[in-house]
Amino acid sequence: MKKNDFIVVIGTSAGGMKALTALIEQLPKDFPAPLLIVNHISPDATGDTLINALNKIGKLKCIHARHGERIKAGQIYIAPSDNHLMIEENGFILITKGAQENRSRPAIDPLFRSAATSFGNRTIGILLTGFLDDGTSGLIAIHRCSGICIIQDPADADYPDMPKNALNQIKPDYCIPIAEMGKTLSILVKRKPKKQIPVPEDITKEVKIAKRVLSDLPSVNSLGEQVPFNCPGCGGVLWKMSKGPDLRYRCHTGHAYTAAALLTEQTIKMEETMWTALRMFEERKNLLTTIAQDQKGAVAASAIERAKMSQVHIDRIRAILLSNDNSAITDSPL
Structure with missing residues (x-):
């Protein structure tokens, strides 16, 4: 990828296949950016149905994301089941069995945060239909790293919880229906990126925890304060995150939760x-x-x-x- 090339990261849950096919169908075959997608699926699912649908309806090649592969412009990468999909600064894909976030693996937030720290102002984050609020924290990270945030208009979403919860926490650059996203993306990826700003330290630490590079008490202590209830995932102590408008909790082994x-x-x-x-x-x-x-x-x-x-x-x-x-x-x- 070139210095000013954009990366597009997309998160969705319930109703995701319908929304993704409608979006990908609009993109031209010469779309100049890679697209990385997290769609919540069960651990025993393969994801082949979504990949086949996107390959059938769209003009861009869609594949399972593979660990260590370098991303290419105009290609779609789908997170494999029961694994987080993340992206390194050099454009290489990271697939990890890190702890669940918001009860999900793959989860949207780890992908969004890793894109924000690796590509900063060249990141375009899109949050689509779904339950609860996975993706809100990641979208806030993209915004804090001077990236572009797009949220599906809740009135246009089959399951509006995720878009609504995100809109309660962040003012996006765009809140639009699926039908307008293809044209909007095609315009955005040709623009000059916003001014780059330093990546906040707390976002970098959360990315390292998700990568399983960092998992020690001092690091989590620096992100927030301990609370008097335990992590449902491992029984360990939880910390309430002090940064960002959304109420979130994290344990030192990597599990992370929004309040909902x-x-x-x-x-x-x-x-x-x-x-x-x-x-x-x-x-x-x-x-x-x-x-x-x-x-x-x-x-x-x-x-x-x-x-x-x-x-x-x-x-x-x-x-x-x-x-x-x-x-x-x-x-x-x-």
Whole structure:
């Protein structure tokens, strides 16, 4: 890539295939920038369906991103499943099994931050349809490194959470529907980049953590302050990030969460714990009932009473788990 060549990074989740095909279809075969895409997929998915769809509908070649490969203009790189996609300053691709961010791997934020630190003012970040708010922090990093930020108009998104949450935290250069993005990109990649500014140290540290280059307590301490709750991913201490307008948390092993993603993960853990407690109380009641049947006198009477108390706990837990609104264990995204 030449000195002033742009790089385009795109993040999406639910509804992503439809949005990506509509966007890629608009780009000309001589589009002068590489495009790196993170689309949230399950760990056991291959991503072939998306690649085949983009190759069929568009004029640019689309492939799985491969570790160590150097990016080329006019080519599309898709993050492989269960791996983060990142980009080095020299234009080489980095595929890593780093800790999940916002409950996802691949996640959007690691790609966006790595592009921001490596390409700075030559970075164009695009956030499309999806749930929750992965990508917001990465888009803020691109903005802080003098890159260009584009958010899909929420009214145009099948799932508007990601665009809406990003708009709550950052004023993008463009908030437009998919139908306008192809033309806009074609114009932007031919312009002179904005003035380059130094990359903030906290963004560089987060990129190093995601690359698994840096994972020590002093480094995370410098990014924020410890909070009195633990990381759902590993059980370690969490730090609240002090930089940027968005409320985020990170542990020293690399897991990272927005407030909404952390609340969702805590809710899932709570439900798992309650189902486990329900099973254990039921097993306890069954054991006590067996003891009561096989024993006599005071032993049997005590077992019967304790079985009745176990049933009380069973009824309480089941009422919470099976309530219509599940208000005790579920929360909507922030």
